[in-house]
Amino acid sequence: MTAAASPRRWLFVLTILVGSFLLFLVQPMVARMVLPRLGGAPMVWNSAMLVYQALLLGGYAYAHWLARFAVRRQAAIHLALLLFAALWLPIGIAQLAPPAPGQEALWVPLLLTASIGPVFFAVSAQAPLMQRWFAADASAGDPYYLYAASNLGSFAGLISYPALVEPSMPLAAQSWGWTAGYALLVLLVAASAAARWRGAAATPKAAEADAPRPTLARRLHWLLIAAVPSGLMLSTTTHLTTDIVAMPLLWVLPLGLYLLSFVIAFSTLTRLTMTFTVVAPAVLLGVGGLALLSSGGGSMMVAFASLAMLFVVAVALHGYLYHLRPAPRHLTLFYLVMSAGGVLGGLFAALAAPLLFDWVYEHPILVLAAALLLPLPRLIPWDSAFGLAPRTANVAVVLLVAVAAIAAWRMVGDWTGRYEGAAIGWSAVLFVIGLFVIGWRWAYVAVLAMLMLGVGGWSTVQESFTDMRVRSYFGIYTVTDDPYRHQRRLAHGTTLHGLQRTDAGHEYDPTTYYGHDSGVGLALDRAPAEAAVGIVGLGAGTLSCYRKPGQHWTIFEIDPAMVAIARDPAKFTFLSHCAPDTPIILGDARLEIAKQPPGRLDVLVIDAFSSDAIPLHLLTEEAMGIYARALKPGGLLLVHISNRFFDLEPVLAEEARARGWAAAIRMDPGPPREDGNLTGSNWVALAASPERLAQLTGPLRPRDKARDAGAWVPLEGRPHFDRWTDDYASTLPVLLWKHLIGGRE
Structure with missing residues (x-):
């Protein structure tokens, strides 16, 4: 019997879709619930995402542990857990004392865990568990495509919240609606267990039984490939929600694209995945080259370009992850390591970075990490076109990197904070050289780093050696002097947040919005x-x-x-x-x-x-x-x-x-435009x-x-x-x- 005709295939697909839909519908819903207590700082959402990723890891670890038992026992344990977690329904926010100033980074995860931890943990386990149960039928075939269905359900849950649920239902109705969905999920899980109750032969096929356990090196490779898109998703979220609005509509865009990348990568759309893989290095050069730019980077064009880069890179990396997948026998281990990678990326972007850096350095670091991990198929096979021997091609690459270094040095000297004249020309040189050295990883990563430093990156790094920039849980604040206009300016992200005149006699005149x-x-x-x-x-x-x-x-x-x-x-x-x-x-x-x-x-x-x-x-x-x-x-x-x-x-x-x-x-x-001290x-x-x-x-x-x-x-x-x-x-x-x-x- 083929996989297409395997018994109850529709049931497992439906169970996974419903569970994943609920799992990612609850994330923006709970974030909306906590707004009156936490406010709308971007880091609140990033902290929430870290909690969700940690609970997801716990759910995947539980599914991996459960896989050692027969399906009947797995079903009994999991259904008992689902019923126990129902004690936390309907969804609401736990009553905890508010945090002391400066303690928000620890208090937010505690509040969210206390509010939805057991429910989220129980539901998060169902995707790998259902795939494992599906594969228990010897005729079921490859279960990995079900992960694409899982992420399709997750994407639908995320998008439906700001587009349909939030505008049409109050929070109380949302909570009870989610509870009804949870009851449906319990019934579907029970039906899936019944479908494998009798024919649940856990004995793997001979070819699968011979499949060796993945090596430590392979598992570390999975971990890193999974960590980078997760971290990029959060660093992109920080950019969007700092300069636009802290609301679920924009919180879910990076996460939605991140989930959609799994749908493509784990589906049968192999050609589409390969297309993303081929163009990803060029996209990373064009958009990732702006990752160190700290001034003039708040336009919507840059924001949408960042979202496009996140999606393309995530599809390429997740496609590579799918290519490295193990036999279904090790399915739960694979998902457990993937989830651990997601948590690792989240820990870096949401917890470590705000403590370590005074700016969003996690974003360029993750861009470079993506360059180190991406497959790098040649976009322009110039060496073979000219019939160059490998050694001659390597020498040519060294020369190209040297030219790139000169271009980056000139850009640093010419950079005025805006794209003008020479800066545009030199950045174009760097970009073209980057395209030519795709295929030589060391050279590609070096040129990308040079492009970052040339396009405003050097001035961004220099500001970190002053005491004029500070980062907190609520944002990044930079103080700069403009001697030509006689001003000292305070920027929150890329938006003017305060200004004081420095010309004598006018120091205490009201400025900006406060004239x-x-x-x-x-x-x-x-x-x-x-x-x-x-x-x-x-x-x-x-x-x-x-x-x-x-x-x-x-x-x-x-x-x-x-x-x-x-x-x-x-x-x-x-x-x-x-x-x-x-x-x-x-x-x-x-x-x-x-x-x-x-x-x-x-x-x-x-x-x-x-x-x-x-x-x-x-x-x-x-x-x-x-x-x-x-x-x-x-x-x-x-x-x-x-x-x-x-x-x-x-x-x-x-x-x-x-x-x-x-x-x-x-x-x-x-005032008129020539007066730069007051704004409308x-x-x-x-x-x-x-x-x-x-x-x-x-x-x-x-x-x-x-x-x-x-x-x-x-x-x-x-x-x-x-x-x-x-x-x-x-x-x-x-x-x-x-x-x-x-x-x-």
Whole structure:
């Protein structure tokens, strides 16, 4: 009997699809659930991914251990485990005390493990286990194609969450829906066990029985090949979610492509896999050559190119892994080592790298590791075309690498932070040489490293030998001087996060989004002399220079690294000069404001959107209720909603409508382009009464006059817009698709 006609093949495929769908549907779902407690930092998702990979490894180890028994005993043990794990249903978040500042990296894995650990562990084992049960039938054939089905189910689970589940269902309904899916999975596993209950001959075929156990070297090779795409997936995620938005829609893109690469590599699409393998070295040169670029790398074009590189390289490496697969007898060992490789890559990218590096050096390191492991079929067989002997070809390669070294040296000297003139020419030379030396691994890796250093990499490395860049759990902050514009700048990732003028007499002028004509500038200039003011988000400390004598200010900041930067007079002097005694409360602002006495603040400023990421938990009904409690009856709430990719007006407009608040927006266009100290900004003001709002805004103006100095206009909502709550919030309705596709404005 052929594999195509093997008994109950459809049942095993369906069981694997359902289990994998549930496994990867729960990942973004739980990440969404923990947003009110953890915020939207990219490292939260990376920490979550590390937990998932560790639990997946545990599930694969359990499946490998279980494979030593007869199928009947395996089924009894596994079904008992599935029923025990059901005690953790429906899915919810464990009630643990919040972490102390700086302890998030350890607390996040603990919270997620306590919340879904047993369920995730039990479900993660079913893919290798079902393949093992499938292969127990002597006529079943090669079970490895089922791994492609497994990853297809995983991909479907990931994509369906942001596209279908999150926009249409509140979290409580999502949790109960997942529980129903889990019940279906238990029934399918029981049916699969019944299908092999009688004919479960665990005796392998003669050819399989003679298959030797894979050597230690082969297992280490599997481990490394599996580790690199896993690490690349996380480092690509860090880039995307730092400069766009920390939400499941973009969290799942790198992971979804990573899973889709398994679908292609472990399927019967051999020619397609070979195509990816042939083009992967060239793609790695073209996109991986930008991996050390720390300025100007935040465009959507670079982001999409990084995703393309991840996908192509992952298909090539996973195809190579499939080529090195053992006989089905050692199937669970193979998947166990693969899973261990995934955890190894995750440990490096999510845990070790933030502690070891002050920048995302894990990304170029993983790119180079991919170059060391990729198959390197000749893209341009120039040596055979010219009939060169191997020794002559090797000499030619040495000469080409020498030319590449000269080109890289010239690029380092010519690099100005932008692609201009000579830099474009020299990078083209390096890229072409890289194409010619594919096939000579040492030369290919050397040219790729030179390209990285030439395209902005040298300046990135040099910054690490200063104290002007720091990395924390929440991001990478770089302080730079621009002597021509007389500025000191603070960047979060690739986005300007603060600026102080260095020309005499203007050091304490408000800059960037906080000028006197901005919404927050107008509000703080008019705040009473003895007002109590709360500021959420410290930045470089620019707003502190609005403090007047007699006012009582409190600043809420989640990142200790940001506090250290703002308080260091060698970096920025806003805080030390204007408000040195202002208390700074460390921790998540929503949680910390909830601890404050009620009715204490006259003005509360929410400016916590680092880069263009949106911490959803700061804009929900529950969060607004916390702010309202902290404000006096006549208090004023200011929310900064400047964003390249999301229109947040409807969110706040619906919140104001539901609460009966008055709301207006100040859309400050900023100064002419020649003034590089101020930028345009959008600030929303909300108050419980129109009279209090009118004290700030005066008569509201029509939208066509919104750009007049000091003009406030009515906040515009949308019909049928759903209010954001902790239980339901979808960013798809407010996504500016044209900006997402077109990049920065």
